[in-house]
Amino acid sequence: xxxxxxxxxxxxxxxxDRVTITCRASxxxxxxxxxxxxxxxxxxxxLISVASSLHSGVPSRFSGSGSGTDFTLTISTLQxxxxxxxYCQQASSFPLTFGGGTKVEIK
Amino acid sequence: xxxxxxxxxxxxxxxxxxxLTCTVSGGSxxxxxxxxxxxxxxxxxxxEWIAIINNSGTTYNNPSLKNRVTISVDTSKIQFSxxxxxxxxxxxxxxxxxxxxxxxxxxxxxxxGTLVTVSS
Numbered sequence: 256x257x258x259x260x261x262x263x264x265x266x267x268x269x270x271x272d273r274v275t276i277t278c279r280a281s282x283x284x285x286x287x288x289x290x291x292x293x294x295x296x297x298x299x300x301x302l303i304s305v306a307s308s309l310h311s312g313v314p315s316r317f318s319g320s321g322s323g324t325d326f327t328l329t330i331s332t333l334q335x336x337x338x339x340x341x342y343c344q345q346a347s348s349f350p351l352t353f354g355g356g357t358k359v360e361i362k
Numbered sequence: 363x364x365x366x367x368x369x370x371x372x373x374x375x376x377x378x379x380x381x382l383t384c385t386v387s388g389g390s391x392x393x394x395x396x397x398x399x400x401x402x403x404x405x406x407x408x409x410e411w412i413a414i415i416n417n418s419g420t421t422y423n424n425p426s427l428k429n430r431v432t433i434s435v436d437t438s439k440i441q442f443s444x445x446x447x448x449x450x451x452x453x454x455x456x457x458x459x460x461x462x463x464x465x466x467x468x469x470x471x472x473x474x475g476t477l478v479t480v481s482s
Contacts, residue, residue: 287467289466289467289468289469291469297474298458298472298473298474298475299409299458299469299472300470300472301468301469301470304463304466304467304468305466305467308466310468310470342408342409344409344411344467344468344469346466346467346468347467349422349424350411350422350424350425350426351411351424352411353408353409353410353411354408355408356408356409
């Protein structure tokens, strides 16, 4: 199985900050990487697929990059509605696996 | 707009079988490029993929669940279902039904989720 490791597990930030979350795969997954946002009590929502393709309706302050084993999700200017938990997921091979999540908290 | 809705018992006894159904609305379940599946999230923890199936019956299961999973699709009812046998407290989780795009490798959309508690 491909293990997905996210860092940090949590980050405290202020509105307007730039936030970067890292996701590392235990083996190469090319660009088969997806990012989701989950708010408390809600289902996850997709942000980015194939590492860097912004999903329809997702604000442009979100961006993704990387290929192979190392990927990043960047929020350029943190907004109040961005405080949430973020997950990465690999789609290179079965079983499909998720990272452990990164909680973005208010500083 | 495609919407998914889970239904099923919220409480299951240990050693029994968990059964959930997902009803799809606002779209077709018959596209060959789409799979339909299930993901779960234990309270306060991360996401675990369970299984997916397409309208031709091709399935992929997570081996970690050790053959306890059965997934099926009923295109006439625009529904798909999950059964998980021999449940224990470790299977307590919010269960989400999802559409999986094989071309993008992503889950979208998700149902709202349903909490299933395993307890006697």
